[in-house]
Each structure stands twice: as structure tokens, then as C-alpha cells.
Amino acid sequence: MDLLPTVSVVIPARNASKYLRQCLASLTSVEYPRHLVEIIVADNGSTDDTAEIATQYGAAVYDASGLKVGGVRNLGAVHAKGDVLAFTDSDIVVGTTWIASAVEALEVGGVGAVGGVCRAPETGTWVEKAWTTCSSDSVRYTNCLAGSNFIIRRELFEKLGGFDETIVVAEDDDLSRRIVSQELVLLNAPGCAVTHLGYPATLGALAIRQVLFGGTVVPCPTGLLEAMNLLSMMFCLSLLVLVAGLVMGQYLLCLISLMVLFLVPLVVAAKKAAEGNEFYNKIWHLGMLWPIYFSYFIGRSLRYTKYAVAKRQDLG
DSSP, X not given: OOSOOOEEEEEXXXXXXXXXXXXXXXXXXXXXXXXXXXXXXXXXXXXSSHHHHHHHTTOEEEEOTTOOHHHHHHHHHHHOOOSEEXXXXXXXXXXXXXXXXXXXXXXXXXXXXXXXXXXXXXXXXXXXXXXXXXXXXXXXXXXXXXXXEEEEEHHHHHHTTSSOSSOSSOHHHHHHHHHHTTTOEEEEOGGGOEEETTSOOSHXXXXXXXXXXXXXXXXXXXXXHSHHHHHHHHHHHHHHHHHHHHHHTOHHHHHHHHHHHHHHHHHHHXXXXXXXXXXXXXXHHHHHHHHHHHHHHHHHHHHHHHHHHXXXXXXX
């Protein structure tokens, strides 16, 4: 390319001191002209030394208190000066080619946004590694990019109105869908792979994360049609039927419910494991992924229950 674009890295952060230093250190080591890169930390009301750490690494810090995650990312983008907006998170460590690979990929016609796989740290637990090892480092198209690894030209970002500021989570899914609706593609580039330091390290932590931060619940017509939401609702309904069957002594109903509770995580785990390259790796990975997705769906079911209780309280 004849002229390299300027790049603004936007990091939403809230009490992020645990990993922020590692994140910023990796960004200052990327192989891209330093004068063409700015780092912005959008601070969502931190009470620790997040802002001080960011300043130490030369990042510009802006107050984003009280905003949902989409609004926090958008606020950072408003202050950004770059031609390219590179969104990541405070618990992400990027590789040295992260920016250069993304900029190169964005030059390809028809590419709307670029990202890469999120790996577990080398010292991660089996839960962290099993959750991520099925990801591929080869160039491939995808239906969705994670907000922790989302690089897009400013012009397109502004045309689409940025991230949705009204939803609590899945703002990256929403923007991905809108990019695809413009007949543009989303690309996973090998050089854009990152390491995610904040993956849940245990099955319990994974379930709790889904209770607190799980994907969009209702009301969301598009979200309801997504396979994972439909499977989550099926799993939740089966749990309720199982409890009802035990109370009423309907053991055939309990058996059917148990079969569904076993099969729903198995279907998702099998699809994920199928992305592996060797048969034995797939079988091993399937065994690792089933308990992970079982915990995932337990967490999602508890989230639905939490939502239903809250709505009932609102209605009096």
C-alpha cells in the first residue's frame, strides 16, 4: 500500500488494573509506525488505578461513566482521530502484527471488518484452553467478530452508526450483522490473533459469567432466532420440565428432559469440535467441550430465570 492509514485503538475499561498493563505493553510493541497509532482508554467509572496505568503508557483517557458497553466503545471512537478504528479489551494481549495485518486485510475489496481468533494464555486452565483451541489461525470468513478484536474503517463505522448503545451485551454481534447486511464480509486474519487473559478458568466461573453477562435475552426478535438462544431456551425449558416431572412423579417426562439436557450441549460441542483437523483430536475435544457447554447453558438458564423474576417484580 502506498500510504499507511492512521489507527486508533479503543479500549473500554472498568477497574481493569489486573490486565491493563499487559494489554498496553503489547500495543506499544506492535510492528506499525508509532506516530500513526493512538491508544484511547474509555474509562467506565473505574475506582482503581486504571486511568493512571493508561496514562503511564501514553494512552488518552476519557470518562465513559454510566454507559453500556456499546456506548463506551462509541465514546472512544468519537474522540479517535484515526482512519481505522481498532477495538479491543483491557484483558487482551495483541501480537506484533495485529495492526499491520488488519490494515492489509481491509485493503481487500468487499472486506467490512477484520478480527482474529482469541487464544487462551499458555498457562491457562483446561477450561480456558478447551474453550478456545478449536479456533483456526487460517484466513477465513466469519459471521461475527468479537468486540475484543474488531478492526473497521472509520468511514464504515460512522455510516452504520457505531455500536448499539441500548443493549447490555452482544453489541459486537449486532454491528457484525449490520456490516454483513451491507454485502460486506467479515474476515479472521491469522496475523490478528490475540490472547485473552480474562477467560473463565473454571466451569463455575463460566456459568456465573453467563448469568451476569450472557448474550442478549428478550426482548430481541433477531436474537431469539439465533441458534444459541433457541438452544438455551430449549435447555432452560427442559430444566423446568425436569423439576416439574420430579415433583409430579412423572419419571418418563424426567427421562426425556434428561436426554434433551444431555443432547443440547453435545450438539454445540460436536459442531465446535468438528473444526479440528484430526479425528482423535476431535473426539478428545468433544469430551472436553461437553461439560463446558453444559455449564454455559446452565448459566444461560439462570440468566433467563433472573430476567423473568425481574420482569415479574416490575409488573408488581
